[in-house]
Each structure stands twice: as C-alpha cells, then as structure tokens.
Amino acid sequence: MQQEPTSIELKFxxxxxxxxxxKILLKTDTHQVLIDCGLFQGLKQLRLLNWKKLNINPAELDAIILTHGHLDHCGYLPVFVKRGYDGPIHATHPTREVTQIILNDSARIQMEDAEEANRGGYSIHHPAKPLYNLDDVARTMPLFETHDYGQWVEISEDIKFCFRNSGHILGSAIVEVRCKDRTIIFSGDIGQRKPLLMDPPVRLSKADYVVMESTYGDRLHGDVSPYQELKEVVSHTYNKDGVLIIPSFAVERAQELLLILNTLRDEQSIPAMPLYLDTPMGIDVSDLYLRYHEWHNLTQAECETMMRNVHVIRKFEHTQHVLDTHGPKIIIAGSGMVTGGRVLYYLEKLLSDRKNTILLVGFQAPGTRGNLLRSGANEIKIHGNYYKVQAEVKQISSMSAHCDQADLLWWLENFKTSLQQVFLNHGEPQASEALRMEIIDKLGFPVTIAKMGQTYYL
Structure with missing residues (x-):
C-alpha cells in the first residue's frame, strides 16, 4: 500500500x-462512487452523526452501489437525495425491493417517534423532527437501477463493477470493482458458510485489495443447531406459562424463525402455541421469498411453511389485541436490536413479568436496548419511561446472518495471489483487532483496520 497520493482513494x-x-467512498482523479449509504445506529454519539453533513457533496457522486438492504447499509439514502444526489443507485433486484420496505418503515418509525416525543415532551428538540419522511423515500426509489449477479456494469471509462452472492440476506452482494488496472473487492456483509435460507457466499480468488467486514471477527458461533436452541427456549417459556418475545430483524431473521418454529411445530417438538408476526416489514419481506425464488435455497413448499400457523399483525391497533390475549404465545416483532418498532410496546407490558422470556437472535450493537438487555441491565428506557427487567433474557448465536471468525478466514484464504492489502471495517474495535491478528498469523496477508474519515491511497 503506497503512502503517497495516487489516482485511487478509499475513504471510510x-x-x-x-x-x-x-459508507465507503471510492475516488479517482475524475470520478467518485459510494459503496453503501447506511444509517448510524446504537450509541448516541453515532446516531448524532446522521444529522451532520459529510465532507463530500452528494451531488458530485457518479453512482451509489448497495451491497444489501439492511438499514445500516441503505438507511441514509433519503438524506443524500435531500442533499442533492440524483444519480443512479445500483443494487440487485431483490435489494431494491428490500430497501424500499426498509426505508419506508424507517421513515414511519422516525415520524411516529417524533410525534410521540412532541406529545410526551421528552425530546430536547422543539419540535422533534424525523431525519427523513415518506416523501423523501418516494423521491429516492426512482433512482434505483437493478442488476443480476454476474452482470458487469460500467460507471465510467475507469470504473466498472459486478455483484456476487454474499449469502447474507435476500439479494445481498459482494461488490467486485475494476478501477483503472486494479481489482477491489467490497465484501459487504458475508453470510455463514452453511446459511439456512441463502446459498453460500461466493469465494473469489483474485484481487489487489479486499475491504472485508469483521462483525464477528472475535468469536465463533458454535455447532449448536438453531432448531435445538429454539426448541429449548420455546419449551422452557411454555412450561413457565409465559410469553416468548423475539425482537427480530425483518429481513432473513424473521423468515428463518418462522420456518424453524413451524417445522418444530409440525414435528410436534414444541407445543402448538399461538405465533404472532408483528412486523409489517417482516410480512412484506416474507412475500418476496415467493417472488424471488431463484435468489435463495428454499423450495416453494418451505416458503409456504414459513407463513403457516402465523397470525399476521399489520395494524398497530391489533398489537393491543395480542397483548390482551392470555396464555403462552410467541411474538416476533421488530426491531432486531430493540431500537424502535412494535417490539417496544410489547416490552412495556411484558418486561416486568418473570414468566416471560426475551430471546435475542442477532447482533446487538453497543448503545442499543438489545445490547443493554444482553448485558444484564436492570432497567431500560422506552418512550421516555424506565421499565424494570424482570423477564428472563436469553440469546442464541446460531442464527446469525454473519460469518464468524472461522468462516471469515475461510472466505479470505481463497485470495491466493496478488492481494496487496486487506481493509477491515464493519466491526467493533476488539472484533476487528482479533481478526487482524488471525489473518496475519494464519494467512500472512497485510491488514489495516479502517479508521473513520481517513483516506487510504491505493
């Protein structure tokens, strides 16, 4: 990696x-491309960054390329459009659909939260305003241009790219970029080597530079079956005569849960408890699995099994009806890190009862309510009020949509020639550092942990 400025720059x-x-800016002497355009979540100092202007002019970008439709990768798009971006947003076909669902939900939650804060008077801003609204999302979606895996797309005379399957969620992609005479791989989020719903991630073999996620760079998922883990938690909660609340990401995680729970029910491995899906986003994404059957590894019968025995809750007023019903039940509700959404209303009512169980089934970023619950907090704040945590909190990691350390090394080791540098991003400091040491010790590749705002010259 050269230290003096050259004609290609990377900036995180x-x-x-x-x-x-x-958000990763790829810049040459004539063109600028942004890979991903995600929303900050979690710690307050990170969330505040969403309101600050970046040191780039969105109107000067030639293109935005999305790896996938999770909020931390696509959720800032309407802000860029508000600030002048009107170029193409490149994505796979399912990613466009998923992003539209995610952005509309994000806008609604922001609008509802602002209204709730203004009514309750617990915001320091007067009045509280959403970062963007549904109209901003509506202006964003026509900019999308969609592509298949393996289709090369030319952005300029010196930049072209291709999407490869990353095995993370529906439509998720690794981005292979040819920039001048160099190949740069942006991993996006990489799925497990043996994912439940997706095909395995594609392993590439040639690159000059690799930008790779490190979410679980410091841990292993283990070999426990998610079927066995869910069976134990469901049976345990049923025997307590309690309610199982599962905060869930709407994309991929909710569908995995529905498939596993219904399979266990068909096998009579768990009691036939009422099963509620209270995330409009999750319902809409589940429909996409039927429409995009070639983008995942489920059969038509398995797709239909996902939605069997499921009470679908679309309207918020029906959430209260679920809370009023007595007896054991399973509730899957957004959001996955308990940062917003319908799950907050369930927790307000159910958090203080020891009979109930909260099951965390995904990564919980620092500063989120999910992370507080995982860490054993005695109380959490919801809608301006504090609630005692009396319910049992459990977590399983076998359903993660991310590679663990071993799978990240398995994916990276395939780059056998010409790899000049690995950049690690998308990880907490301890995870990135642990993975950096493993890569150096076991693969011998040079590794840099990316720093926010720093420019790297290729």
Missing part, C-alpha cells in the same frame, strides 16, 4: 470502528 465515512453507518 461510516462502518469503521463500528458496525453501523456503512
């Missing part, structure tokens, strides 16, 4: 030293 505007806000 988010997703460096943290797992949220992913």
């Amino acid at each position: 505007l988010g997703g460096a030293g943290t797992v949220t806000g992913s």
Whole structure:
C-alpha cells in the first residue's frame, strides 16, 4: 500500500470502528462512487452523526452501489437525495425491493417517534423532527437501477463493477470493482458458510485489495443447531406459562424463525402455541421469498411453511389485541436490536413479568436496548419511561446472518495471489483487532483496520 497520493482513494465515512453507518467512498482523479449509504445506529454519539453533513457533496457522486438492504447499509439514502444526489443507485433486484420496505418503515418509525416525543415532551428538540419522511423515500426509489449477479456494469471509462452472492440476506452482494488496472473487492456483509435460507457466499480468488467486514471477527458461533436452541427456549417459556418475545430483524431473521418454529411445530417438538408476526416489514419481506425464488435455497413448499400457523399483525391497533390475549404465545416483532418498532410496546407490558422470556437472535450493537438487555441491565428506557427487567433474557448465536471468525478466514484464504492489502471495517474495535491478528498469523496477508474519515491511497 503506497503512502503517497495516487489516482485511487478509499475513504471510510461510516462502518469503521463500528458496525453501523456503512459508507465507503471510492475516488479517482475524475470520478467518485459510494459503496453503501447506511444509517448510524446504537450509541448516541453515532446516531448524532446522521444529522451532520459529510465532507463530500452528494451531488458530485457518479453512482451509489448497495451491497444489501439492511438499514445500516441503505438507511441514509433519503438524506443524500435531500442533499442533492440524483444519480443512479445500483443494487440487485431483490435489494431494491428490500430497501424500499426498509426505508419506508424507517421513515414511519422516525415520524411516529417524533410525534410521540412532541406529545410526551421528552425530546430536547422543539419540535422533534424525523431525519427523513415518506416523501423523501418516494423521491429516492426512482433512482434505483437493478442488476443480476454476474452482470458487469460500467460507471465510467475507469470504473466498472459486478455483484456476487454474499449469502447474507435476500439479494445481498459482494461488490467486485475494476478501477483503472486494479481489482477491489467490497465484501459487504458475508453470510455463514452453511446459511439456512441463502446459498453460500461466493469465494473469489483474485484481487489487489479486499475491504472485508469483521462483525464477528472475535468469536465463533458454535455447532449448536438453531432448531435445538429454539426448541429449548420455546419449551422452557411454555412450561413457565409465559410469553416468548423475539425482537427480530425483518429481513432473513424473521423468515428463518418462522420456518424453524413451524417445522418444530409440525414435528410436534414444541407445543402448538399461538405465533404472532408483528412486523409489517417482516410480512412484506416474507412475500418476496415467493417472488424471488431463484435468489435463495428454499423450495416453494418451505416458503409456504414459513407463513403457516402465523397470525399476521399489520395494524398497530391489533398489537393491543395480542397483548390482551392470555396464555403462552410467541411474538416476533421488530426491531432486531430493540431500537424502535412494535417490539417496544410489547416490552412495556411484558418486561416486568418473570414468566416471560426475551430471546435475542442477532447482533446487538453497543448503545442499543438489545445490547443493554444482553448485558444484564436492570432497567431500560422506552418512550421516555424506565421499565424494570424482570423477564428472563436469553440469546442464541446460531442464527446469525454473519460469518464468524472461522468462516471469515475461510472466505479470505481463497485470495491466493496478488492481494496487496486487506481493509477491515464493519466491526467493533476488539472484533476487528482479533481478526487482524488471525489473518496475519494464519494467512500472512497485510491488514489495516479502517479508521473513520481517513483516506487510504491505493
């Protein structure tokens, strides 16, 4: 890696030293491309970055390329459009659909939260305002241009790219970029070697530079079956005569849960408890699995099994009806890190009862309510009020949509020739550092942990 300025630059505007806000600027002497345009979540100092202007002019970008439709990778798009971006947003076909669902939900939650804060008077801003609204999302979606895996797309005379399957969520992609005479791989988020719903991530073999996520760079998921883990938690909660609340990401995680729970129910491995899906986003994404059957590894019958025996809750007023019903039940509700959404209303009512169980089934970023619950907090703040945590909190890691350390090394080791540098991003500091040491010791590749706002010359 050269230290003097050359004609290719990488600059990390988010997703460096943290797992949220992913934005990577690729710049030549004539063109600028942004890979991902994510929203910061979690710690307050990170969330405040969403309101600050970046040191780039969105109107000067030639293109934005999305790896996938999770909020931390696409959730800042409407802000860029508000600030003047009107170029193409490149994505796979399912990613466009997922992003539209995610952005609309994000806008609604922001608008509802602002209204709630203004009514309750617990915001320091007067009045509280959303970062963007539904109209901003509506202006964003026509900019999308969609592509298949393996299709080369030319952005300029010196930049072209291709999407490769990353195995993370529906439509997720590794981005292979040819920039001048060099190949740069942006991993996005990489799925496990043996994912439940997706095909395995594609392993590439040639690159000059690799930008790789490090979410679980310091841990292993283990060999426990998610079927066995869910079976034990469901049975345990049922025997307590309690309610199982599962905060869930709407994309991929909710669908995995539904498939596993219904399979266990069909096998009579768990009691036939009422099962509620209270995330409009999750419902819409589940429909996409039927429409995009070639983008995942489920059969038509398995897709139909996902939605069997499921009470679908679309309207907020029906949430209260679920809370009023007695007896054991399973509730899957957004959001996955308990940062907002319908799950907050369930927790307000159910958090203080020891009979109930809260099951965390995904990564919990620092500063989120999910992370507080995972860490054993005695109380959490919801809608301006504090609630005692009396319910049992459990976590399983076998359902993660991210590679663990071993799978990250397995994916990276395939780059056998010409790799000049690995950049690690999308990880908390301890995870990135642990993975850096493993890569150096076991693979011998040079590794840099990306720093926010720093420019790297290729």
